[in-house]
Every structure is written in structure tokens, then in C-alpha cells.
Amino acid sequence: MIKMAVEIQQKKIAKWKIDEVEELTEELKKNKTVIIGSLEGFPADKLHEIRKQLRGKAIVRVTKNSLFQIAAKNAGIDVSKLEKYLIGPNIFILTNDNPFTFSIFFEKFKLKRYAKAGDIAEEEVVIPAGDTGFSAGPVLSTFGKLKIKTRVQEGKIFVAEDTVIAKPGSKIPDDAIPILQKLGIMPVYIKLGLKGAYYEGLLIPSNELKIDLGQYASNIAKAYQESMAVAVEIAYPVPEVLKVTIGKAYRNAMALAGESGYLTPETAENVLSRAMAKAYALASALEGKVDLGINIPK
Amino acid sequence: MEYIYASLLLHSAKKEISEDNLKAVLNAAGIQVDDVRVKAVAAALKEINIEEVLKNASAMQVAAVAAPA
Amino acid sequence: MEYIYASLLLHSAKKEISEDNLKAVLNAAGIQVDDVRVKAVAAALKEINIEEVLKNASAMQVAAVAAPA
Amino acid sequence: MEYIYASLLLHSAKKEISEDNLKAVLNAAGIQVDDVRVKAVAAALKEINIEEVLKNASAMQVAAVAAPA
Amino acid sequence: MEYIYASLLLHSAKKEISEDNLKAVLNAAGIQVDDVRVKAVAAALKEINIEEVLKNASAMQVAAVAAPA
Amino acid sequence: MEYIYASLLLHSAKKEISEDNLKAVLNAAGIQVDDVRVKAVAAALKEINIEEVLKNASAMQVAAVAAPA
Amino acid sequence: MEYIYASLLLHSAKKEISEDNLKAVLNAAGIQVDDVRVKAVAAALKEINIEEVLKNASAMQVAAVAAPA
Known part of the structure; x- marks a missing residue:
């Protein structure tokens, strides 16, 4: 048909x-x-x-x-x-x-291209220090408007220091467009x-x-960490997991020793520091009300 | 960690982490399944609150990621 | 996260994270597979060095655990 | 800190933190008791929810651990 | 720490932390049991809520990990 | 966590964390021992320097408490 | 924690942490003293340099208190 x-x-x-x-x-x-x-x-x-x-x-x-x-x-x-x-x-x-x-x-x-009037900068646009290739003349006032410090050397315009003329998200100044072209700077992504x-x-x-590849990578990291957390919790018997589980078991044991006041040379520091924490907390609560004749660390 | 990944896959799909389901998933991934291990993992996971563990892990991660190295 | 867990399962089983393999694993977990999503995951993970990401995630976790100072 | 330790001792033994009880404990430890201080401590502690303060001490420890460097 | 590990073992097995049970476990580990210590541990642990302590220890850990370096 | 507490008990008693020793301790705690799991735990722990892990865990705790300021 | 507070009380009063002294303080607080526990605490404290431990514990504590929780 x-x-x-x-x-x-x-x-x-x-x-x-x-x-x-x-x-x-x-x-x-x-x-x-x-x-x-x-x-x-x-x-x-x-x-x-x-x-x-x-x-x-x-x-x-x-x-x-x-x-x-x-x-x-x-x-x-x-x-x-x-x-x-x-x-x-x-x-x-x-x-x-x-x-x-x-x-x-x-x-x-x-790809990159030269700036056109009205372009928004995606990254910092910098006029680098050094020879611009421009002969000294009326264009100097354009540099002035853009607040670019210049000096004239052998009749050429030199930029004194790297100068940012547009921050990401801001408009690239129209005045800067010919300068960027002359310097061969293509600040806009295609x-x-x-x-x-x-x-x-x-x-x-x-x-x-x-x-969003970053999102995928972070989801993988998250999935892995979640898996590790679950594996640690059930003591999944592989070395990388048991290392963490042992640390956890040890800290559980220390916490238990500390809270129960079970004193052995091994647990002494933990037990006594917990008791002192409580004593200091109580002393702090009394501060300003009672002169205890002690210095409460601050 | 295959058994754990398979378990969390089932968990996130809101399926029961049973021996049969684990075996099906592991087989589909071409993994030679160890019966005893499947049993052990399924049993161990029954004893913990996975949702709780994941919540803690995720709190940890956010903080870690936010940490200015 | 189902698609991610399925991918990690395949990765740890040293299987390719292809559309077909992903579908097989997700189906085995009783998950209704979304064709477009499987394609997206397979394409995205080809671009990611999973081993590297896991190494960093693990280092981060260790650092986080070890690093309260 | 003697007065505080004595108070905590009485508190954890679920005894009243009265002037008399404080004096008895401090005396038993061979401490020369300062009447004014005992009075002040006993009076001040009456106004405080000790259980709450101690709970906060634990919380503080947790917070301290959690505090960013 | 042997006595504490033995206690936690009994606790996680949902067995009573009694002197006899502690002794049995410690003996099985080939440890010469010190009666005084066994008695002291059993008495001390009776006074606290172990589940609570473990929960706090774990919360603290999460907090510690969450603290950005 | 039973298998881990049992392992730490053996470790702190300076006994080898062998399958037999683990079984003896777990049995003494009235725990129904799973042969495969015991084997897996014993094998995994052989690859770990427990002393090192405990030292780190302990350093971490001090650091955690000492760290905030 | 009574036994610990009693020990700290004696220590801060610069008295020996002996079984007798502990008993005297605990009795004065109206606490039914458990001989075995007193023995265990006194024995444990004999084995450690309490001044050193308290200094460390206190340093830890200062840091914790100073934390902008």
C-alpha cells in the first residue's frame, strides 16, 4: 500500500x-x-x-x-x-x-564550546594570569569592568593573577566572551x-x-554494609565478619562488667570509670547548691 | 556472604527467609547450596530483628558518609 | 534494594550481572521483574567497579568503627 | 568527692540519703564529718531526681562517645 | 573476663546465670574455678538488667560509629 | 552470639579454640551444638588474630570515651 | 555498685580498701554484707594500682564531661 x-x-x-x-x-x-x-x-x-x-x-x-x-x-x-x-x-x-x-x-x-551571550557557567570560569595576546587599547576598560587586574608589558595586556569571572550557576558576563575566545577558553559543556x-x-x-552511577555505587555500599551488620549480628562464620562480632562481644562483656560492678584487674578501669561518671554527674547536679570542696572537671 | 545477600534479597522482597526460599535464590545464582549452612543461616536470622539491624546500619552509614573524612 | 542485593549475590558468586542472571535470581525470590529496571541495573553496574566499592565500604565501616576520635 | 560517693552508696542500697545516714557512712570510712556540708548535701539531694541524673550520666557517656571531634 | 564471657554465654543461651551453671561452663573451658569469684559474679549480675545493658552497649556503639571523625 | 562468647571464653582461658573445646563449652552451657557451625566458627577464627582484635576493640572504647572534646 | 562506691569512698578518704573497712562502710549504710563479694572486691583491688586506674578513668571522664554533647 x-x-x-x-x-x-x-x-x-x-x-x-x-x-x-x-x-x-x-x-x-x-x-x-x-x-x-x-x-x-x-x-x-x-x-x-x-x-x-x-x-x-x-x-x-x-x-x-x-x-x-x-x-x-x-x-x-x-x-x-x-x-x-x-x-x-x-x-x-x-x-x-x-x-x-x-x-x-x-x-x-x-564536549566544550565557546561561550555565547546568556550562557550560565557550569564550573568556575577563570581568566589565567599571563599574556592575553590583546594589545593595550580600549579593551583594557573591559578587563577593568570584569575586575581583572592587568598590567601592560611591551604593549600587550598581561593578567596579573588568576581571576574567577563566573562562579558555577552564574551567568558568564557578556563582556568576557570575546576575551575567553581570544584566550581559547571553552567554558561551556555541550x-x-x-x-x-x-x-x-x-x-x-x-x-x-x-x-545516576553515584547512586548505584552508594546503594551497593549500603547493601554491603547492611549485609555486614546482619552477618555480624548472627556471627556468620567468615573471618571478616567474626572480627567485628568479637569486638562487639568484647564490648558487651566490658559493659556488663562495668554496670554490674564486677571488679577484676581487667575490668577495674571500666568499672571505676563508670562509677566516677555517675559520681561526677551527681556532683555536677549539686553544683552551685552545695560547696563540696571539689573541682568538677568541665 | 552469598547466604546473607540472598537473605536480604528475600527480606527486601518481603518474602520469608526460609530454607526453601534461600535455596531457590542461591540456586538461581548458580551457587552450589550447602544444606547445613542454609539451615544455620535461616535459623540464626529468625532470632534477630533484621529491620532493627538494618536501621542501625543505615544510621551508621549516613553518619560515616557525612563524615568529612 | 532487591536489584542491588541480587547483583551482589551474583557478584559474590562470580557470575556475570547480566539481565538474564538478574531475572533468574529475582524470579527465584518471587519478585515480579521489571524489564526496564533490570536493563538499567545491568547497564549501570557494568560501569561500576564493584570490588572497589565494596573495599571502600568496608574500609569506611572499619574506619567508622575504629575512628571515634 | 567523699560526700558524693557516700550518697551514691546509700542510693544504690536504696537507703534514704539523710544527714544521719550520710554521717554514719562517712564516719565508718574514718572521715571527719563536716556538719554544714552534710546538711547541705542532704538538703540539695532531696531536690534532685538522682535516678534521672545517673541515667543521664550514662546517656552523657553515650553522647560523649557520639560527639563529633 | 572469663566469668563475664561465661555469663554472657549463659545469657545468650537463655540459661540462668547461677553458680552451678557458671561453674559447669568454666570447667568445660578448662578453667580452675574460683568459688569466690563465681559467687560474686552471680550475685552482681542478679542486680542488673543484662538485656538493658547490652542494648545500651550496642546503642553506644552505633553512636560511636555515627560520630564523624 | 553463643559461639563467639564460647570462643572468647576459651581465648581468655588460653585454650585452643578447637571444635572439641567449643563443643565442650557449649554443651556445658546446655546448648544444642550444631557440628557444621562449630566447624565453620573454628575455621574462621583460625584466620583471625583475636588478641589484635581485642586490643583494637579496647582501644576504641577508651578512644570513644576519651574522644569527644 | 555499692561495693564499688564503698571502695571509692575509702580510697578518697585515703583509707585502705580492706575487707574490714569495706564491711564497716557497707554496714554503716545498712547494707547486708556479702562476705564473698567483699573478698572479691578487696582481692581485685589489691592487684591493681588503683591510683593509676583512677587517674585514667578520671581523664576519660573529664574528656567525656567536657564533651559538647
Whole structure:
């Protein structure tokens, strides 16, 4: 049916579009996972970096949403689930691998670019001490506005000391943009924002696609510590556990000796210090009321 | 620690830490199960309040993590 | 934490923390497995050096216990 | 601290911390008793919930242990 | 500490900490039993709530661990 | 904790923590001994320097009490 | 703890912590004296340098009291 329709409209539709849809349809049939990322604000000249990094792992396609939609339909994908993502410039990543492997990859995949007006600093932006390459002139007043200490040496502007011009979360001053460019400082990260993934009929939205590796690591640590705590409690007979259990048993014994006033050379310090703790507590309670003729340590 | 991990898996799934359940989990992980050990762990865990122990362990952990080394 | 305990169980049994192995263990524990979650866990743990995390967790615990000063 | 030890002795023996009892104990330990002090101690302790103070001493020890360096 | 360990052993086995039981345990460990000490321990422990003491000791431990370095 | 208290009892009596000695002590405390567990505990303790562990535990306690300021 | 408070009382009064002195103090407090316990306490204290122990205990205590609990 679709093929017929395409043939009928052949005069209107460019051949490359038909080829592209056909190719994409085949690729979609061969791959279980489609990840859709937004190219909004993503510099076109950095796309090749993504292609390079994913070579052999996934197929990277930048195409019109309308063409993708047709190809997806042809490939038997439930497009209604994806429609909300098919707006604006998109990149489509096709793979048979675990979609989360790619969301982790893109979380780590960071490129840098020059600052543009209105950019917010993600980390401290520093103008380093030294030669700026600028000739002394009107630009000096820009340095002044940014509160960067300078001196002029052999007609060139030198920065006196490393100067932070934007803290994380604050706007990078517009005045600083040409200076940063001249110094070759790219303070802004480019990240590919993932909109969602489609995997065998399941839709994984971006918030679920995002993996917090730190959280996983800390959950593993927590699970391990919980396991140790339980193991110690039941004296699970492996050395690493029994070490802790023995310490606990010993402290239990000392506490018992101390509270019962069971005096032996071994327990004397513990027993007497507990008794003294109580005596001092009582003496403290009497302080200011009775002159005991003693000094209560403070 | 496999037996402990298996026990806590069952605990967090709100399943009984019985010998049979432990064996099923350990087998699924491809572990050659030692009957006596399963018995011992199941019996020992019956005597403690796991929830309590986990609460203490977690209090400990938060503090430790928060400690500025 | 079920998925984490299941992962530690597989790790300590020296089995791969793959989707299939996770599913087998979780199923054996009577847990209704969430396909997407299993995928997420398997992908995330591939990126984590579990042995290292356990070593640190253990050091931290020892330090915490030993270190009240 | 003699007066305090004597008071704690009476308290732990569940005896009244009266002037007479304090004097008897202190005398038995061969201590020259200061009448005014005995009076003052006995009077002051009447106003204090000793059990509470001692419990706090234990709590204090726990707190001390828990106090960040 | 032998007498205390023996007492805790009896306590955790839910047996009475009587002179006879203490003697039996200490003898089994090959310890020459000192009657005076056995009597003293048994008498001293009768006066305290062991469960309470152990609970506090464990709370203190958690607190100690929780104290950031 | 019975097996551990029994082990510490043997240790403080300077007796070997062997399966037989553990059994004797546990039996004397009226505890039904689990052969496999005794074996496991004895084996695990062979790998531990108990003296060292006790020294640390004791140092920790002093440190804990002394530490706050 | 009566026996301990009585001992500390005698010590702070610079009297010998002998069985007789302990008995006298405990009797004065109206306490039914247990000969065996008196013997045990007096014997234990003979074996230790009480001045030294109290100094350590006190240092510990000072630290604890000084703690910003």
C-alpha cells in the first residue's frame, strides 16, 4: 500500500527522501532500540564526534521527523508513543544494545564550546594570569569592568593573577566572551539531551533513562554494609565478619562488667570509670547548691 | 556472604527467609547450596530483628558518609 | 534494594550481572521483574567497579568503627 | 568527692540519703564529718531526681562517645 | 573476663546465670574455678538488667560509629 | 552470639579454640551444638588474630570515651 | 555498685580498701554484707594500682564531661 502511494506521488517526492525512508526502515527493523536525542542548540560541527564514538555500537541518523515517522511506521513501531518527541531537530540512535548503556555514554560524553551571550557557567570560569595576546587599547576598560587586574608589558595586556569571572550557576558576563575566545577558553559543556528511548514496544522517558552511577555505587555500599551488620549480628562464620562480632562481644562483656560492678584487674578501669561518671554527674547536679570542696572537671 | 545477600534479597522482597526460599535464590545464582549452612543461616536470622539491624546500619552509614573524612 | 542485593549475590558468586542472571535470581525470590529496571541495573553496574566499592565500604565501616576520635 | 560517693552508696542500697545516714557512712570510712556540708548535701539531694541524673550520666557517656571531634 | 564471657554465654543461651551453671561452663573451658569469684559474679549480675545493658552497649556503639571523625 | 562468647571464653582461658573445646563449652552451657557451625566458627577464627582484635576493640572504647572534646 | 562506691569512698578518704573497712562502710549504710563479694572486691583491688586506674578513668571522664554533647 505504502509503496503504491509512494509511486503515485513520485513526481513530488525527491528520490533521496524515498531512499532515506527505505534505508531507515530496514535499520529500524534490524535494531530493537531507538534513542531520540535533541539537537536543539547542539553544534552541527560536533556531530561527527558522536558518530565517531558510536561507530560499531550504534547507527546514528539525523533526519527529518516526518521521514522518521514514515520509516518507523513501516518498521512496525507504534509511532503514537513517540510522537511527542518528534518535534524540533532530532538525532536518532539505533542499536540492539541496552538503551541504558547509551544514556550512560551520553551522560559522560561532554564536549566544550565557546561561550555565547546568556550562557550560565557550569564550573568556575577563570581568566589565567599571563599574556592575553590583546594589545593595550580600549579593551583594557573591559578587563577593568570584569575586575581583572592587568598590567601592560611591551604593549600587550598581561593578567596579573588568576581571576574567577563566573562562579558555577552564574551567568558568564557578556563582556568576557570575546576575551575567553581570544584566550581559547571553552567554558561551556555541550551535552546531547536524550528525550527518550523506544525498546521493543516500551517507552523509556528521559527521566527514567538517566542513570545516576553515584547512586548505584552508594546503594551497593549500603547493601554491603547492611549485609555486614546482619552477618555480624548472627556471627556468620567468615573471618571478616567474626572480627567485628568479637569486638562487639568484647564490648558487651566490658559493659556488663562495668554496670554490674564486677571488679577484676581487667575490668577495674571500666568499672571505676563508670562509677566516677555517675559520681561526677551527681556532683555536677549539686553544683552551685552545695560547696563540696571539689573541682568538677568541665 | 552469598547466604546473607540472598537473605536480604528475600527480606527486601518481603518474602520469608526460609530454607526453601534461600535455596531457590542461591540456586538461581548458580551457587552450589550447602544444606547445613542454609539451615544455620535461616535459623540464626529468625532470632534477630533484621529491620532493627538494618536501621542501625543505615544510621551508621549516613553518619560515616557525612563524615568529612 | 532487591536489584542491588541480587547483583551482589551474583557478584559474590562470580557470575556475570547480566539481565538474564538478574531475572533468574529475582524470579527465584518471587519478585515480579521489571524489564526496564533490570536493563538499567545491568547497564549501570557494568560501569561500576564493584570490588572497589565494596573495599571502600568496608574500609569506611572499619574506619567508622575504629575512628571515634 | 567523699560526700558524693557516700550518697551514691546509700542510693544504690536504696537507703534514704539523710544527714544521719550520710554521717554514719562517712564516719565508718574514718572521715571527719563536716556538719554544714552534710546538711547541705542532704538538703540539695532531696531536690534532685538522682535516678534521672545517673541515667543521664550514662546517656552523657553515650553522647560523649557520639560527639563529633 | 572469663566469668563475664561465661555469663554472657549463659545469657545468650537463655540459661540462668547461677553458680552451678557458671561453674559447669568454666570447667568445660578448662578453667580452675574460683568459688569466690563465681559467687560474686552471680550475685552482681542478679542486680542488673543484662538485656538493658547490652542494648545500651550496642546503642553506644552505633553512636560511636555515627560520630564523624 | 553463643559461639563467639564460647570462643572468647576459651581465648581468655588460653585454650585452643578447637571444635572439641567449643563443643565442650557449649554443651556445658546446655546448648544444642550444631557440628557444621562449630566447624565453620573454628575455621574462621583460625584466620583471625583475636588478641589484635581485642586490643583494637579496647582501644576504641577508651578512644570513644576519651574522644569527644 | 555499692561495693564499688564503698571502695571509692575509702580510697578518697585515703583509707585502705580492706575487707574490714569495706564491711564497716557497707554496714554503716545498712547494707547486708556479702562476705564473698567483699573478698572479691578487696582481692581485685589489691592487684591493681588503683591510683593509676583512677587517674585514667578520671581523664576519660573529664574528656567525656567536657564533651559538647
